[in-house]
């Protein structure tokens with residue numbers, strides 16, 4: 057935990073021990089001393105990640121009641137429940153840094169903490185359920201697999217389980233799109249239209265370009281992030297192009313082509329002004345997402361009250377039993 061040691065000497069020794077742990081690529085654990093800025097960076101990133109999982113339930117959740125078959129409904133229901141679980145692991149990891157779940161929730165509802173820009177775009181057709189699985193979860197895996205090696209123990213361990221589940225999510229999305237591509241012309245057109253809408257916002261999920269990413273340098277030095285935003289975006293494009301070919305869809309970027317010299321695909325520039333606008337709250341669904349979240353929180357007040365009353369009673373009974 058962060059402390060303010062009285063002796064300057066002790067401060068130096070604590071900092072040196074922290075630096076050595078980072079240099080060895082070992083984990084920092086909740087009871088270890090850590091610089092206040094490291095703790096703040098982790099709270100910011102883990103909370104934003106947790107909020108994204110919870111808000112991320114909304115675009116797909118809206119389709120549960122309209123799933124085209126019992127099988128699709130069961131799959132979608134399981135996926136959306138997994139996202140709730142991911143949010144909970146991440147809130148728990150964040151709580152080990154000395155911030156409560158209630159505070160984190162308040163920071164989200166008051167707009168002081170962000171969530172991923174991608175969830176401010178609507179899911180307009182059932183093909184979007186597939187595209188979210190394939191592209192959004194694909195981007196999430198690309199970004200999150202390296203986070204299994206992040207320097208903060210509880211975050212890295214939460215990411216291991218989350219990544220396993222995200223892989224299932226991506227496969228179900230791809231399988232859904234593959235099924236639609238084998239269907240009618242109208243279904244194929246629906247898939248292409250969905251991919252056209254999601255492609256650029258998905259590239260924006262990786263954050264601003266490296267030269268405009270104020271947090272990257274420090275997060276990389278501390279091992280909180282393992283790769284820069286642009287490195288991961290490139291990895292995602294390289295991974296996705298052959299998948300799009302196998303699926304039979306076109307990615308909506310006229311500049312997309314293999315660059316033999318670089319050994320990577322070249323691709324066009326996302327509209328960074330759009331990302332800035334969405335992050336500032338002016339995306340297509342920001343107002344709706346926050347209103348829904350606020351209403352869900354208020355509707356759940358009775359559950360929190362009941363759970364606290366039950367915990368208090370059980371606690372009292374345990375203490376009486378121990379006497």
Ligand code: BYC
Pocket residue numbers: 100101104105106108109110112113139170171172173174192193195196199260261262263264268269270271272275281285335
């Ligand atoms: N959207 O200096 P930068 C999921 C903010 S969950 C919104 O590069 P950093 C899923 C950034 O926070 C997906 N804000 O920041 C769930 C910073 O603002 P503050 C979520 C963004 O932290 C359910 C400012 O812009 N994944 O996939 O070094 C269903 C400057 O950016 C965005 C995670 O959270 C954005 N796209 O890098 C399906 C992964 N990009 O905080 C799927 C963990 C940037 O200074 N997080 N900002 O006010 C990360 O890897 C990093 O935090 C980021 C940004 C790459 C996102």
